[in-house]
Amino acid sequence: MQLKAKALLLASVSLLAIVPCEKGFAGGLMLYETASDNVGLANAGAAARAQGPSTIASNPAGLSYLRGTQVSAGGQVLFGDLSFERDASTNTSGSGSGNVLDPMPGASFFISHALSDQWVIGFGAYGDFGLAQNYDDDWSGRYFVQSASIMGLSLVPSVAYRIDEQWSVGGGVKAMYGSLKAEAAIDQAPLGLASRRDGQYKYEDGTWGYGFNAGVIYAPQPGTRIGLAYTSRVDLTFDERLNVKADGPLLSRLDGLNTQLDIRVPQTVTLSLYRQLDPQWAFLASANWQDWSRFGDIGVQVDSSLTGVQTTTVDARFKDTYQLALGAQYQASERLRWDFGIAYDTSAVSDANRTLTVPMGAAWRFATGLNYALNQETDVNFSWVTVWMNDLPVDQQKSLSGDRTSGQFSNAWIHAVTGSLVWRFP
Numbered sequence: 001m002q003l004k005a006k007a008l009l010l011a012s013v014s015l016l017a018i019v020p021c022e023k024g025f026a027g028g029l030m031l032y033e034t035a036s037d038n039v040g041l042a043n044a045g046a047a048a049r050a051q052g053p054s055t056i057a058s059n060p061a062g063l064s065y066l067r068g069t070q071v072s073a074g075g076q077v078l079f080g081d082l083s084f085e086r087d088a089s090t091n092t093s094g095s096g097s098g099n100v101l102d103p104m105p106g107a108s109f110f111i112s113h114a115l116s117d118q119w120v121i122g123f124g125a126y127g128d129f130g131l132a133q134n135y136d137d138d139w140s141g142r143y144f145v146q147s148a149s150i151m152g153l154s155l156v157p158s159v160a161y162r163i164d165e166q167w168s169v170g171g172g173v174k175a176m177y178g179s180l181k182a183e184a185a186i187d188q189a190p191l192g193l194a195s196r197r198d199g200q201y202k203y204e205d206g207t208w209g210y211g212f213n214a215g216v217i218y219a220p221q222p223g224t225r226i227g228l229a230y231t232s233r234v235d236l237t238f239d240e241r242l243n244v245k246a247d248g249p250l251l252s253r254l255d256g257l258n259t260q261l262d263i264r265v266p267q268t269v270t271l272s273l274y275r276q277l278d279p280q281w282a283f284l285a286s287a288n289w290q291d292w293s294r295f296g297d298i299g300v301q302v303d304s305s306l307t308g309v310q311t312t313t314v315d316a317r318f319k320d321t322y323q324l325a326l327g328a329q330y331q332a333s334e335r336l337r338w339d340f341g342i343a344y345d346t347s348a349v350s351d352a353n354r355t356l357t358v359p360m361g362a363a364w365r366f367a368t369g370l371n372y373a374l375n376q377e378t379d380v381n382f383s384w385v386t387v388w389m390n391d392l393p394v395d396q397q398k399s400l401s402g403d404r405t406s407g408q409f410s411n412a413w414i415h416a417v418t419g420s421l422v423w424r425f426p
Contacts, residue, residue, distance in 0.1 A: 032365075033385060034126040035074035035108035039418040040369020040383030042341035044327030045284025047215060047272035048227030052379075052422050053110035056124035056158050058270065059215035059229035060170030063112050063120040063160035072110040074420030079103040080387070082133070082359065082412050086140045089395065089406035092187075094140035096407070100133040101414065108420075117162065122172075124156045129176070129265050131358060141405035142185040142198070144356045144396055148299065151179045152236075152265060156213060171214040176265065178236040179206045182357070186246050186302050187401050199246030203259065203300050209234040211265075223276030233291065234265040242300070242311070250309045251302075259300055261313055266291040282329040284341070292318035292348040299357045305400040317353040318360075321346045325365070339369040339383070351393050359409050361389045369418075379422040387414040
């Protein structure tokens with residue numbers, strides 16, 4: 001009874017930590033960094049590892065390899081440099097953006113319980129979708145964005161079944177709470193033909209979307225596992241009124257205008273390999289596909305001229321992405337394991353379609369982590385990943401006002417530092 005009470009206490013504390021703070025980061029809205037030991041492998045082998053309850057996020061079939069009751073809780077901090085430098089084609093006043101990435105905390109919680117040798121149930125709460133940016137109010141691209149954030153918190157009850165020594169299957173129902181916030185200035189003196197201070201609009205809403213996770217693991221021989229995992233699309237419909245502060249009747253009438261944004265969190269497919277080479281070394285690999293081409297809207301745009309105003313939603317114009325990840329695990333001693341990995345993600349958007357609101361791009365991941373067994377019941381993990389996106393050019397212009405912001409995010413990079421614990425109960 002004491003062990004069960006301890007597990008429930010850990011669950012409550014972890015969930016309280018997750019709800020207010022989980023966010024994502026620019027450069028990729030779908031996150032492999034879910035505050036677990038997966039961070040130290042750059043997603044390599046994610047759908048085949050089955051080394052703890054965090055397998056719920058990558059392949060629920062992996063639950064079938066877990067015995068007793070296991071609890072995992074993790075926290076992470078994302079930080080980096082995403083700074084926009086304007087070029088001579090920019091025709092609005094203001095400076096560059098400065099670093100728009102503030103340090104962002106995150107957390108995750110997973111629990112599994114073996115009902116029998118074949119059936120295992122579990123639950124996961126984690127953020128695997130998101131982006132957050134905070135620009136200066138008077139920067140040169142303020143008419144496109146001043147601040148923007150999208151957050152997705154997933155709650156996933158799951159179950160797995162061990163068919164035999166070789167085959168396992170699993171699935172989970174995914175409930176995602178999505179939160180969207182956007183804020184931008186409104187040019188009340190388009191083309192410099194009037195002298196008025198900037199107006200501003202805000203848009204904020206939250207909604208629920210639903211989907212599922214499913215997976216299978218095949219073990220052709222001891223020490224080798226091949227995993228295939230699928231995550232369904234989740235539709236998030238944001239439907240809220242604009243909050244507009246502006247002078248004059250043309251812009252003021254936009255205050256309270258009902259605006260709908262339709263976002264489709266992509267479906268994904270991951271194929272992974274875990275191969276134990278000898279008692280010390282294991283090789284891991286993953287190939288991943290994400291269906292970004294159906295993403296939908298990424299924001300609201302208000303455009304004005306001396307004689308008119310228009311409000312539109314902005315289509316992302318994304319394309320599907322692919323990831324290849326390779327990694328290894330080295331068992332340095334009975335208690336200490338070293339993880340490392342490298343991965344490459346293709347870009348979801350071309351240079352011509354990239355926006356200041358969602359400056360995504362191709363990314364390299366370089367990751368490492370250490371897992372230490374304090375005793376037979378408790379493991380502690382510390383992981384680090386560097387995500388490098390190189391230069392991200394952007395050139396946006398509005399049709400009515402003629403406002404244009406051109407330049408690039410130079411040498412964009414992000415770090416994620418993660419710490420997690422796993423407790424095992426008989």
